[in-house]
Amino acid sequence: MITERKVWDHPWDYKEGIIITLTILLLGFTLEYSTGGAGITHLIVYPNNIYFGIGFVVILLLISLFGRSSPVVEWLESIPAAIFSIGLLLFVSLLMGLTMQYDNNATGLIRKLGLSHIVTSWPYMLSNLFLLITLGLITIKNLRSFRWNKIGFIVSHVGLWIVLFGANFGTPQMQRLQMEVHEGEIVNTSVDISTNESHTMPFAVKLVDFILDEYNPKLALINNKSGKVFQTNGMGLMIIDSGASSNINEWHITVDEYLYSSAKAGNKYYSINEMGAAPSAFITAINTNGNTVEGWISCGSYNRPYESLKLDDNYSVVMLFPEPKEFTSVIEIYKPNSDPIYVNLKVNKPMVVDGWKLYQLSYDSKLGKWSDISVIELIRDPWLPIVYTGIFLMLIGAIYMFWMGTSNRKTKVDDKPNKTN
Amino acid sequence: MDWGNFPVMAIIISSLWIVGIILIGINKNNRWLKLSGKSLLVLGIIILSTLLATLWVQLERPPLRTLGETRLWYSVFLAAIGLIFYLRWKYYWFIVYSFFMAGLFLVLNIYMPENFNKTLMPALHSPWFVPHVIVYIIAYALLGASSIVAVVQLYYNYKGQNKQHNAIQLSDNLVYLGFSFLTMGLLFGALWAKEAWGHYWTWDPKETWAFLTWAVYLIYIHGRIRNSIKVNTALWILAMGFVILLMCWFGVNYLPSAANSVHTYSNA
Numbered sequence: 001m002i003t004e005r006k007v008w009d010h011p012w013d014y015k016e017g018i019i020i021t022l023t024i025l026l027l028g029f030t031l032e033y034s035t036g037g038a039g040i041t042h043l044i045v046y047p048n049n050i051y052f053g054i055g056f057v058v059i060l061l062l063i064s065l066f067g068r069s070s071p072v073v074e075w076l077e078s079i080p081a082a083i084f085s086i087g088l089l090l091f092v093s094l095l096m097g098l099t100m101q102y103d104n105n106a107t108g109l110i111r112k113l114g115l116s117h118i119v120t121s122w123p124y125m126l127s128n129l130f131l132l133i134t135l136g137l138i139t140i141k142n143l144r145s146f147r148w149n150k151i152g153f154i155v156s157h158v159g160l161w162i163v164l165f166g167a168n169f170g171t172p173q174m175q176r177l178q179m180e181v182h183e184g185e186i187v188n189t190s191v192d193i194s195t196n197e198s199h200t201m202p203f204a205v206k207l208v209d210f211i212l213d214e215y216n217p218k219l220a221l222i223n224n225k226s227g228k229v230f231q232t233n234g235m236g237l238m239i240i241d242s243g244a245s246s247n248i249n250e251w252h253i254t255v256d257e258y259l260y261s262s263a264k265a266g267n268k269y270y271s272i273n274e275m276g277a278a279p280s281a282f283i284t285a286i287n288t289n290g291n292t293v294e295g296w297i298s299c300g301s302y303n304r305p306y307e308s309l310k311l312d313d314n315y316s317v318v319m320l321f322p323e324p325k326e327f328t329s330v331i332e333i334y335k336p337n338s339d340p341i342y343v344n345l346k347v348n349k350p351m352v353v354d355g356w357k358l359y360q361l362s363y364d365s366k367l368g369k370w371s372d373i374s375v376i377e378l379i380r381d382p383w384l385p386i387v388y389t390g391i392f393l394m395l396i397g398a399i400y401m402f403w404m405g406t407s408n409r410k411t412k413v414d415d416k417p418n419k420t421n
Numbered sequence: 422m423d424w425g426n427f428p429v430m431a432i433i434i435s436s437l438w439i440v441g442i443i444l445i446g447i448n449k450n451n452r453w454l455k456l457s458g459k460s461l462l463v464l465g466i467i468i469l470s471t472l473l474a475t476l477w478v479q480l481e482r483p484p485l486r487t488l489g490e491t492r493l494w495y496s497v498f499l500a501a502i503g504l505i506f507y508l509r510w511k512y513y514w515f516i517v518y519s520f521f522m523a524g525l526f527l528v529l530n531i532y533m534p535e536n537f538n539k540t541l542m543p544a545l546h547s548p549w550f551v552p553h554v555i556v557y558i559i560a561y562a563l564l565g566a567s568s569i570v571a572v573v574q575l576y577y578n579y580k581g582q583n584k585q586h587n588a589i590q591l592s593d594n595l596v597y598l599g600f601s602f603l604t605m606g607l608l609f610g611a612l613w614a615k616e617a618w619g620h621y622w623t624w625d626p627k628e629t630w631a632f633l634t635w636a637v638y639l640i641y642i643h644g645r646i647r648n649s650i651k652v653n654t655a656l657w658i659l660a661m662g663f664v665i666l667l668m669c670w671f672g673v674n675y676l677p678s679a680a681n682s683v684h685t686y687s688n689a
Contacts, residue, residue: 079643080649083649087636090637093629093633096624118624119624167622326546349616377619379620381620391608391611391612394608398602398604398608405597405598
C-alpha cells in the first residue's frame with residue numbers, strides 16, 4: 001500500500017527544498033538586518049578567510065565521509081538540492097541585477113537588508129555556502145566512486161566548486177592600488193583608493209613617456225538652438241580625413257583638407273607641432289538647393305579655441321574631440337639588485353612584477369595626448385592561480401559538453417534517483 | 422559595399438530566404454523543390470557572411486561592437502543553426518522560425534544601423550574580443566531556438582494536441598550545445614576582464630545578468646536529469662530563460678542599476 005509521504009519524512013524532496021531555501025534566505029536577511037546592514041566585510045578579512053576556508057573544507061570532507069548514511073546528506077546530494085541551491089544564488093543575484101550596487105547614498109531598509117551591497121551581505125554569503133555544500137558533497141561522492149565515463153561531470157563540477165570557493169574566500173586578500181607617475185619621476189608608493197592608505201612597493205616605477213594614439217576626429221551637424229548633435233538611426237557622424245565626403249541631413253559635406261596638428265594664423269590653419277596644437281579641417285558643404293558654404297572647423301584643445309562653421313539658421317558643422325585608440329606608458333621598473341626593466345604598458349596588456357600585476361589605468365584627460373601623468377593600477381590576488389585552475393577545468397567541461405551533447409546524460413552519475421512524474 | 426548599400430543587401434538576402442522557405446514547404450514530397458529551396462537558404466547565408474567579412478575589412482576592426490553589428494552575426498548564426506537542425510530533425514516549423522527571426526534581425530538593421538563608426542575604445546583592443554562575443558552569439562542563437570521550441574510545445578500542450586513528444590529532446594540538444602557555448606563565453610569574459618580591468622568578476626550589471634542567464638539554463642539541465650522536474654515546468658524554465666537572456670543582451674543598458682556599467686560601449 002502506498003501512503004502519502006509527509007513533509008520532513010525521508011527521503012526529502014522539493015517541498016523540504018522550498019522550506020530549507022526560504023529559511024536560509026530569511027536567516028540571511030535577519031542577520032544582515034540585525035547588524036544594521038554592516039555585511040560581512042569586517043568578518044572575512046585576512047587571515048580569517050584562510051581559517052574559514054580550511055574549516056569549511058574539513059567540515060565538508062567530514063560530512064561526506066561520516067554522514068553518508070544520513071538522509072539529510074543524501075538530500076544535499078540530490079537533484080532537488082542542486083536546483084534549490086542554484087536557484088537561491090540566482091534569486092540573490094537577481095536582487096543585485098535590479099538594485100543599484102555600491103550605492104553609498106542608500107539608506108533605510110535597502111541598506112539594512114544589504115540590498116545596496118549584496119556581494120558583501122549575509123544573504124549572498126549564505127547562498128554561496130549552500131551551493132558550495134551541495135556542489136561539494138555531490139562532487140566528493142562521485143570522486144569516491146570514480147569511473148572514466150564520469151570525467152565530464154567531475155571536471156565541470158570540481159571546476160565550478162574551485163572557482164566559487166576561490167572567489168568567495170580569496171577576494172578579501174586581493175589588493176588594488178593606484179600609482180600616479182609624472183614624466184621623468186620615479187615613484188615607489190601607491191594608494192589604496194578605498195581606504196586612502198599609502199603602501200610602499202617592493203619596486204619603483206619611472207614614467208619615461210606617455211603616448212596617446214587617437215582616431216581621426218568625427219564631424220557632426222549640431223542644431224544651432226538646442227546644441228544637439230543631428231543623428232538619425234545612429235548615422236550622421238563622419239570620420240574626418242582628407243577627401244572624405246558624406247551626406248548628412250540635406251547637406252553633402254566634403255573634407256578638402258585635414259590637418260592632424262595645427263594652429264590658426266589669420267583666416268587659415270597651418271600644420272604645427274607644439275603643445276595644444278589641435279586638429280582642423282577645411283570643408284565644403286552643398287545643400288539640396290545648391291547653396292554652398294565652406295570654411296575651417298577645429299575641435300580646439302585645452303589651450304586653443306574650437307571653431308565651428310555655420311551652414312544656415314538651423315545647423316552648424318562642428319568637429320568632435322578625437323577618441324583615444326590606444327594609450328601607452330613607457331616605463332622603467334627598478335628593483336633592488338637587478339637591472340631596470342623597460343616596458344610599454346597598455347590597456348589590455350598588463351605586466352607582472354613580483355606578484356603584482358600592473359595595469360595602464362588612466363591619464364590626465366584634460367591634457368589628452370599632452371598628458372605628462374599616467375595612472376597605473378597595481379593588483380595582487382594570491383588566490384588567482386586557484387581560481388584559474390577552476391576556470392580551466394570548467395572550460396574543459398564546457399568543451400566536453402559541446403563534444404558529447406545530450407549523450408552526456410546517459411552517463412550514470414551517482415545521486416539520489418527521483419520519482420518520475 | 423558599404424553600410425549605405427546594406428538595405429539592398431538585406432532585402433536580397435531576406436527574399437532568397439523567403440522563397441527558399443516557401444519552396445521547401447510547398448510540397449514536402451518533391452525532392453527538387455526542397456533541394457532548390459535549401460540552396461537558396463545557403464546562398465543567402467553565404468551572401469550575409471561575405472557582407473560581414475567585407476564590413477570587418479572596411480571598418481578595420483571586428484564588426485562586433487554595436488548592437489546593430491551583433492544582430493548581423495545573430496542573424497547569420499541563427500540561419501545556419503536553423504538549417505543544420507532542420508536537416509537533422511526535419512521540423513519544418515523550426516526552419517520557418519529560425520529564418521523568420523534571422524530575416525527580422527536583418528530588417529531591424531535597416532531601420533537601426535547604429536553603425537559606420539570605425540572607432541573602438543582601447544579596452545576593446547584585445548585578442549579576447551572576437552572569441553568572447555562570437556561564442557556568446559552562437560550560444561544566444563541556440564538558446565533562442567530552444568525557447569521557441571518550448572513556447573511552441575507549451576502552445577500544443579495548452580491546445581491539447583500533444584503531437585511532438587520529441588520536442589523536449591530537441592530543446593535538450595539545443596540547450597546542451599547552447600550552454601556549452603554560454604559557459605565558454607562567460608569564462609572567456611572572465612579571463613579577458615582580468616587582463617583589461619584587473620579582476621575576473623566584479624558583478625558589473627552585464628556580468629550579473631550573464632550569471633543569471635547561465636544559472637537558469639543550469640537549473641533546466643539539472644531538472645532534465647531523469648525527468649526530475651515535470652516536462653511542462655522545464656519548458657516554462659526555457660521560456661523564462663530567454664527573457665533573462667534578452668535582458669542581459671539588450672535590456673541591461675536601460676536598467677537604473679546599470680548606470681555605472683563598464684559594458685555599455687555603443688553610446689560612446
